[in-house]
Amino acid sequence: MRDGKDLDVSGVLLAWYDRHARDLPWRVGPADRAAGMCPDPYRVWLSEVMLQQTTVAAVRDYFHRFTARWPTVEALAAAPDEQVMGEWAGLGYYARARNLLKCARTVAGEMGGRFPASHDALRGLPGIGPYTAAAIAAIAFDQPETVLDGNVERVMARFHDIHDPLPAAKPLLKERAAALTPMRRPGDYAQAVMDLGATICTPRSPACGICPLRDPCLARASGTAAELPKKSPKKPKPTRHGYVYLARRGDGAWLMERRPDKGLLGGMLGWPGSDWTAAPAEAPPFGAEWQSLGEDVRHTFTHFHLVLKVRTAVLPDGLQPEGFKIVGKHEFRPSDLPTVMRKAYDLWRGQ
Structure with a gap:
């Protein structure tokens, strides 16, 4: 059995993604990407903000309504606060909606409607944290940034058989994820790992038998995949x-x-x-x-x-x-x- 160091992990995952990529309304699929179509940074940013602490299934209809009503960042920036907050109702975490407007108005008013391409510049915008900046830089601008969401954490924990509990394990998981991030097609690669976690390397009953990384996966070899990633006990909510x-x-x-x-x-x-x-x-x-x-x-x-x-x-x-x-x-x-x-x-x- 080859380990991850000997295997071209990114190449294997990209080949799998080319065949099995999810069809998402904010995504430019691998075939269109190969044909020269570029993602719209506005749609990537909007989807990433909406997806924080929320599922793809919950976000789809919101995304369609937002982009139909406000198809550009300039249109969103010009929208009255109460209209945007009303459309956001039900998604929760309402600070995201307030920051969404602040960010749209900053990009439209100070940047000519163009999102910056670099991670550091994106981090300077309202409501954009390290994860969102990495996701936009990778997916919208094909920068070799390491995107670490819950799906990627789970894939990395199992691939490397890491038993350190979350959230303390995040730095180690990011380090392992960064080591696998390629210079070639980093945006597609980031989405490939997320898709792998969402569709195959799922929280319960991972489909190891059809996983493109089944051979070098250390947790599969040791029989620990289903119990990873480990998490520290949650404090009871008052x-x-x-x-x-x-x-x-x-x-x-x-x-x-x-x-x-x-x-x-x-x-x-x-x-x-x-x-x-x-x-x-x-x-x-x-x-x-x-x-x-x-x-x-x-x-x-x-x-x-x-x-x-x-x-x-x-x-x-x-x-x-x-x-x-x-x-x-x-x-x-x-x-x-x-x-x-x-x-x-x-x-x-x-x-």
């Missing part, structure tokens, strides 16, 4: 509590508030509510006989669970409490709400 207040006028208008730009759901339109703490105080937006729906909203964020008690009341005609917004019946779109706020609306609607 639970926070809060209140949300749904007030509707007789003509169907709703009382809403825009959350502060910084923090969870920053800049999003939602229901008035209390702070989210271990023991929140009720904080209704106006005096009324607030009624309980009798059922709580439950939602999980990255670092904590949230339980919200839902209160409802009639909003008197002509009343607009200071700091809040009246959204008319025909302006209100439940799909624009962040998921936790939509859960409260769905609970109200189901009563």
